Amino acid sequence: MFSSITMNHSIISQSPKETLALGHKLGWGLRAGDVLCLDGNLGAGKTMLTKGIGNALGINQPIISPTFTLIREYVTSNGRPPLYHIDLYRLESPEALASLGLEEYLYGDGICVIEWAQRAQASWPAETLWIQIDILSDTMRHLIFETNDSYLATLPHTYLQEQIHYVSGH
């Protein structure tokens, strides 16, 4: 997917709670202008991960997948960046994509999280964190992280370190 991948990493999530916690961890590290593209089938856990990110940003409203509007904006009141939650599942055509005005969000002052991002492959900035979620069983998910951005590449590692500390009791 990238000409130079600086990070390719994978994590197993064993429960919805764990995916939520992973989103929360990622959310703490995200900065204004960061873009996360989520890939994965229906029910993989893309919205679950986004909810965790929203929690970390201090968003109190329930995070639900955008449907007819395709984009939902969540403001924060704590100085953290707003969350732009985009879901392209119902995208009807390339023309509909053009009319969304994605650039305003992607190059704006918020964090963009995009479900079904593969439907608009050419639209994303080079410095994007791609997360592919594969369903392994009812409760297990395989999350694969890819980015060529050196900062975004550090985020899943931070989460893994915490898991290791938790398991070893330090």
Ligand SMILES: Nc1ncnc2c1ncn2[C@@H]1O[C@H](COP(=O)(O)OP(=O)(O)OP(=O)(O)O)[C@@H](O)[C@H]1O
């Ligand atoms: N390890 C797990 N991580 C995340 N979700 C899980 C996990 N195990 C089971 N689930 C269940 O999978 C579902 C994930 O739903 P979610 O809405 O997040 O998927 P989605 O990828 O956003 O789907 P869609 O493409 O329809 O928007 C939830 O019902 C959740 O309880």
Ligand SMILES: [Mg+2]
């Ligand atoms: Mg969803």
